[in-house]
Amino acid sequence: MNRRAARGVRGLMAAAVAVAAQAIGGMPAARAADGVFEIPVIESLTGSGAFLGTQEHDALVILEKSVNKSGGIHGQPIRFAFHDDQSNPQVAVQITSGIVAEQPPVIIGSSLVSACNAMGPLVKGGPVMYCHSAGIHPPAGGYVFTSSVSTLDQAHALIRYFRMKGWTRLALATSTDATGQDADRGFDALLANPENADIKLVERVHFNINDVSVAAQMEHVRAAGPQAFIVWSTGSPAGTIFRGLVQAGITLPVGTTGGNMTYEQMKQFAAFLPKELYLPSSLWPVAQKGRVPLDAEVERLQKEFFAAYAEAGKTPDEGSVLAWDPGLIIVEALRKLPPGATAQQLRDTLLHLKGQPGIDGIYDYEKTPQRGLSLDETLVTRWMPEAGLWDVVSQPTGIPLGATTAVAH
Numbered sequence: 001m002n003r004r005a006a007r008g009v010r011g012l013m014a015a016a017v018a019v020a021a022q023a024i025g026g027m028p029a030a031r032a033a034d035g036v037f038e039i040p041v042i043e044s045l046t047g048s049g050a051f052l053g054t055q056e057h058d059a060l061v062i063l064e065k066s067v068n069k070s071g072g073i074h075g076q077p078i079r080f081a082f083h084d085d086q087s088n089p090q091v092a093v094q095i096t097s098g099i100v101a102e103q104p105p106v107i108i109g110s111s112l113v114s115a116c117n118a119m120g121p122l123v124k125g126g127p128v129m130y131c132h133s134a135g136i137h138p139p140a141g142g143y144v145f146t147s148s149v150s151t152l153d154q155a156h157a158l159i160r161y162f163r164m165k166g167w168t169r170l171a172l173a174t175s176t177d178a179t180g181q182d183a184d185r186g187f188d189a190l191l192a193n194p195e196n197a198d199i200k201l202v203e204r205v206h207f208n209i210n211d212v213s214v215a216a217q218m219e220h221v222r223a224a225g226p227q228a229f230i231v232w233s234t235g236s237p238a239g240t241i242f243r244g245l246v247q248a249g250i251t252l253p254v255g256t257t258g259g260n261m262t263y264e265q266m267k268q269f270a271a272f273l274p275k276e277l278y279l280p281s282s283l284w285p286v287a288q289k290g291r292v293p294l295d296a297e298v299e300r301l302q303k304e305f306f307a308a309y310a311e312a313g314k315t316p317d318e319g320s321v322l323a324w325d326p327g328l329i330i331v332e333a334l335r336k337l338p339p340g341a342t343a344q345q346l347r348d349t350l351l352h353l354k355g356q357p358g359i360d361g362i363y364d365y366e367k368t369p370q371r372g373l374s375l376d377e378t379l380v381t382r383w384m385p386e387a388g389l390w391d392v393v394s395q396p397t398g399i400p401l402g403a404t405t406a407v408a409h
Contacts, residue, residue: 037076040099042109047087048235051264053111055319056132057082062312063327074339085110089118096122105343106330113179120144126343132322140369143347147322148360149378151257152186154280157378157398158255159190162228163199164400171203171226173241175233183232202226209237218248228252234259239269246272261318261390277383282360284321285381285390292392297357305359325358
C-alpha cells in the first residue's frame with residue numbers, strides 16, 4: 001500500500017471510530033480503547049516557540065502523574081497525547097483538523113498566538129480548545145479559552161507600575177506582525193485612560209521579528225530621552241532589542257511581556273539583559289517570596305505545584321504555569337461532569353465556573369470570559385539574575401509594593 005492510500009485508510013478508520021463513538025451515547029473519542037482517558041495536546045515542541053512549548057509539555061507530564069495518583073477521571077487514568085506543531089500555524093491547523101474529526105471534548109494548546117488564532121476557527125462548534133498563549137482574545141461564549149492573565153492586563157499593570165515609580169516618559173517597541181499591531185492598539189487604549197494622563201509616549205519604534213539588527217530604531221529611542229522602555233515581544237525578537245540597547249549604550253529600566261519569564265530565555269540573553277528588567281505576571285511567583293497575601297487555597301496549590309516540580313527534579317517558570325492551571329481546571333471539570341461528557345457540556349461548565357482556585361489566582365469565567373483571570377490577578381516582577389528568580393515588586397494591579405495611592409481600574 002502506498003503512503004497516500006495508507007493515509008486514506010487511516011482517515012476512513014478515524015471517521016469510523018468517531019461515528020461509532022457518537023452512536024454509543026456520545027462517548028468522546030478521547031476515551032481510548034485501552035481504558036485510558038486521552039486528552040490531545042498541541043504544543044510548539046520545536047521551532048521558535050520551543051522555549052515555551054517544552055516547558056508546557058513538562059508541566060502536563062508532571063500534572064498527569066499527579067492526577068493519576070488521585071484517581072484520574074472517573075477512575076480512568078489520563079494520558080496527555082502530545083503533537084508538535086513545530087511553531088508553525090499551518091502545521092497546527094493540520095493537526096487540529098485531524099483531532100477535531102475524532103470529536104474529543106477538548107484540545108489543549110497550542111503555545112503561540114499565531115497558532116492559536118489559526119486553530120480557533122476550526123473549533124467554532126467544538127471541541128473546547130484551551131490555548132496556552134496569553135496573547136489571544138477569544139470571543140465570549142465560544143469554545144476557545146486561553147491561559148493566564150491577558151497581555152492587555154499585563155501591559156496595564158506594567159504601565160501603572162512605571163507611572164507610580166515616576167517613569168512617565170516612555171518609549172515602546174513592537175513588532176510589525178499581527179501580534180505587534182494588536183499590542184499597539186492595546187497600548188493606545190491604555191495611554192488614553194485618564195489614569196495615564198501624565199504619561200507621554202516619546203518614541204514608538206517597530207521591528208520585523210526576523211531582524212538581526214535594530215540599530216536605527218535604538219538611535220531614535222536614544223534621541224527621544226525616555227525614562228523607561230517597553231519591549232513588547234517574546235523570544236528571539238525581544239533578545240534582538242535587548243542586544244540593540246546594549247550596543248547603543250542605552251541603560252534604562254525595561255519592561256517586557258511575561259511571555260519571556262523562562263529560565264531558558266534568561267540564560268540565553270544573560271550577556272545583554274537590561275540591568276533593570278520588569279515583567280508582569282499572574283500570581284504564581286508570590287510563592288517564592290510571600291510578599292503579597294494570597295487566598296489560602298491559591299497558596300496551598302502553589303505549594304503543591306512547586307513540590308511536584310521539586311519531586312520531578314525540575315524548576316517551573318512561565319511556560320510551566322501557562323499549562324498547569326488549564327490542565328488542572330479541565331481535569332476537575334471533567335471529573336464533575338458525567339462520563340461521556342460532550343464538548344458542549346464542558347464548554348458550558350467552564351463558561352459559568354467561578355471561585356475556582358489555581359496557582360495563578362482565583363478564576364471567575366463569568367467576570368472574565370474565556371480566561372477567568374483579570375488585572376486583579378496581575379502583578380509586576382523584576383528579574384534578579386544573582387538569585388535566579390523573578391522578585392515580586394508590586395501588588396496585584398501593578399501598584400508598587402509599599403505604595404498606598406489608590407487607583408481606579
